Amino acid sequence: MPSRTQPQALPTPQRKACLAAATPEHGHILDIGGSCLRGVYVDKLKDTLAAIAESRDTPTLPDELLYDDKGLLIWNQIISIPQFYQTHDEIALFDLNSTEIIQHVPENVTMIDLGSGDTNKVDHLLAEFESMRVPATYLALDISKTSLDQSIASLVANHSGPDAVVKCGGLWGTFENGLEHISKIKSPRMFLSLGSVLCNDPWPIALGHLRNWASTLRPEDRLLIGMDGHLVADHRDKIWDAYHSCDDVFRDFFVNGLRNANKLLGYNLFDERDWDFMAELEEEPTTRHRFFIRAKKDIPMDKGNVISKGQEIDWFDSHKYGEQDVRLMCCKAGLTVIKSWAAPDSEFRQYLVRPRAERDEFEDHDSGISGVN
Numbered sequence: 001m002p003s004r005t006q007p008q009a010l011p012t013p014q015r016k017a018c019l020a021a022a023t024p025e026h027g028h029i030l031d032i033g034g035s036c037l038r039g040v041y042v043d044k045l046k047d048t049l050a051a052i053a054e055s056r057d058t059p060t061l062p063d064e065l066l067y068d069d070k071g072l073l074i075w076n077q078i079i080s081i082p083q084f085y086q087t088h089d090e091i092a093l094f095d096l097n098s099t100e101i102i103q104h105v106p107e108n109v110t111m112i113d114l115g116s117g118d119t120n121k122v123d124h125l126l127a128e129f130e131s132m133r134v135p136a137t138y139l140a141l142d143i144s145k146t147s148l149d150q151s152i153a154s155l156v157a158n159h160s161g162p163d164a165v166v167k168c169g170g171l172w173g174t175f176e177n178g179l180e181h182i183s184k185i186k187s188p189r190m191f192l193s194l195g196s197v198l199c200n201d202p203w204p205i206a207l208g209h210l211r212n213w214a215s216t217l218r219p220e221d222r223l224l225i226g227m228d229g230h231l232v233a234d235h236r237d238k239i240w241d242a243y244h245s246c247d248d249v250f251r252d253f254f255v256n257g258l259r260n261a262n263k264l265l266g267y268n269l270f271d272e273r274d275w276d277f278m279a280e281l282e283e284e285p286t287t288r289h290r291f292f293i294r295a296k297k298d299i300p301m302d303k304g305n306v307i308s309k310g311q312e313i314d315w316f317d318s319h320k321y322g323e324q325d326v327r328l329m330c331c332k333a334g335l336t337v338i339k340s341w342a343a344p345d346s347e348f349r350q351y352l353v354r355p356r357a358e359r360d361e362f363e364d365h366d367s368g369i370s371g372v373n
Contacts, residue, residue, distance in 0.1 A: 034172030
């Protein structure tokens, strides 16, 4: 799923000490770039406005705008509703399959949770490491310092007894910061992409992200990918209900994000009264639930530019890929699927993968998505 809040600066002495380390001590958080993120957000937002001014393809607002402290509270409400099946399915998968997952993982593994957010569901996996007495380290990678503070404190409370074998810490930064940092971690690693985080993009972009992470893997490393495989053809109502059983809460989520955009810009460009909040389900080229805002009138920007009435801006879309397409994506990224599991009565799956070895058969299956490469 997607990533989080406006950062807060760490005290300078702690930051210097953290930046020199590969992994944090139990209960601590490393700043691997998180304290420099405000400028990144501003640049992304300005690129969106430039795309509008230059009449490029449908522009997209940065998801990071959504995840300040208030946005995180709203998001946790959303993912807890019964209809938001992704969260509940992934918890069920961990409860059913954690033992088997751990059996495929090297000893003393370091898990890096990409865009960790709420860590309640991953703690079902960590609990099984404890039950099986398998030592491991868990690192939550996120752009929200507040979220990391809360999540790591909660995990430490569950993994600090005299018999605990799981150590927990945080990495504060972006995926790009994470890619730079992980080479410092010398133990075997397992990257966790839960809640459709890593592959939640149009096919070429999702494949590019997967290839970036695959290129960092050593032979002993693993990647656990959670991906929603519900498609419009068979599950239209279920998908729609996941995002529209609490429309008022989602609206609060987006209005809060617009206010964060205004704070970064320094002026009130995004007045909620000037925008319609819209959504639709697409079937081609693959299933996508699309949230977007549409201007109700001409809205002046800086430098004499104007957002024209009817202009649409994408925000917070959710792509769905079935098992055949996820396996194809892994294959094209140089990965081999060791095992996959489906949640009960669901098309949400987890895929445990490793780097492809010479002995592996190369299976370049056909895809249901047109124009993939």
